[in-house]
Amino acid sequence: MITAKDIMHPEDQKAIRVLRAIPFIDSICRRIMEFGYERILRGENLATMVKATERCLPRVYSLMKKTAKRIGIAVPDVYVYNDPVMNAFTYGETNPFVCISSSCVEKLNDDELMCLMAHECGHILCKHTLYNSVVNLIQEFGERMGIITRGMSQPIYLALQYWSRRSEYSADRCAAAVAGEKIFQQMTLKMASGLAAVDADPYELVRQAKEYDNYENDSLWNKIQQNCRMAFYSHPQMVNRAIEIDRWKNSYIYRQIISS
Numbered sequence: 001m002i003t004a005k006d007i008m009h010p011e012d013q014k015a016i017r018v019l020r021a022i023p024f025i026d027s028i029c030r031r032i033m034e035f036g037y038e039r040i041l042r043g044e045n046l047a048t049m050v051k052a053t054e055r056c057l058p059r060v061y062s063l064m065k066k067t068a069k070r071i072g073i074a075v076p077d078v079y080v081y082n083d084p085v086m087n088a089f090t091y092g093e094t095n096p097f098v099c100i101s102s103s104c105v106e107k108l109n110d111d112e113l114m115c116l117m118a119h120e121c122g123h124i125l126c127k128h129t130l131y132n133s134v135v136n137l138i139q140e141f142g143e144r145m146g147i148i149t150r151g152m153s154q155p156i157y158l159a160l161q162y163w164s165r166r167s168e169y170s171a172d173r174c175a176a177a178v179a180g181e182k183i184f185q186q187m188t189l190k191m192a193s194g195l196a197a198v199d200a201d202p203y204e205l206v207r208q209a210k211e212y213d214n215y216e217n218d219s220l221w222n223k224i225q226q227n228c229r230m231a232f233y234s235h236p237q238m239v240n241r242a243i244e245i246d247r248w249k250n251s252y253i254y255r256q257i258i259s260s
Contacts, residue, residue, distance in 0.1 A: 076095075122175060
């Protein structure tokens with residue numbers, strides 16, 4: 001069994017503590033998800049995707065059961081949707097679900113697909129979907145409805161996007177803890193390239209991350225440009241994810257999880 005405390009990135013923990021300090025934020029977000037987004041998306045999943053069961057897509061269903069058991073969470077519903085882009089996402093607080101693109105199912109081997117599932121289950125374990133609803137709340141009830149101006153909401157939105165990028169590092173740790181950091185690097189390389197097979201060392205993105213770091217820090221102008229480019233991203237860059245796990249693999253907690 002893996003706990004949220006085992007895998008949470010320090011800045012993810014810090015940001016969630018700030019969010020939890022907002023009065024009634026947990027109960028408000030849960031209500032929004034239960035009666036709004038979660039129900040809408042579940043209906044969309046059932047209407048437009050294929051749900052994995054023992055009878056349908058048994059490979060996907062079996063790997064999800066194995067992943068959830070390893071982490072120690074209830075098995076979430078898992079859906080496969082038609083998309084040539086390799087991607088996956090999770091949502092839900094009362095009854096979480098995971099959606100995986102057909103490209104991932106086709107191009108990832110069992111270990112890599114389980115690693116991807118562990119990443120999504122890491123979001124469930126850390127309750128990231130609950131706080132991601134704050135972003136949606138700001139967008140829907142804020143500037144889109146004219147209640148909050150862009151000038152007022154933008155600083156909050158940027159702060160939440162910053163947290164979102166850090167939350168991905170926590171989910172990546174869950175993936176590495178379940179499948180092993182080498183499998184994580186193989187999966188990341190495939191996700192970055194979109195290829196079913198990559199003729200390269202699994203740690204190629206780690207080396208590329210060091211090259212990117214040198215480029216970013218080559219001048220102040222490069223650093224400003226790169227940071228501005230990333231400010232609105234909800235996910236970290238692939239090379240950053242690769243090198244974060246390469247660092248984490250040397251930690252005591254990673255070694256302890258792997259050996260258990």
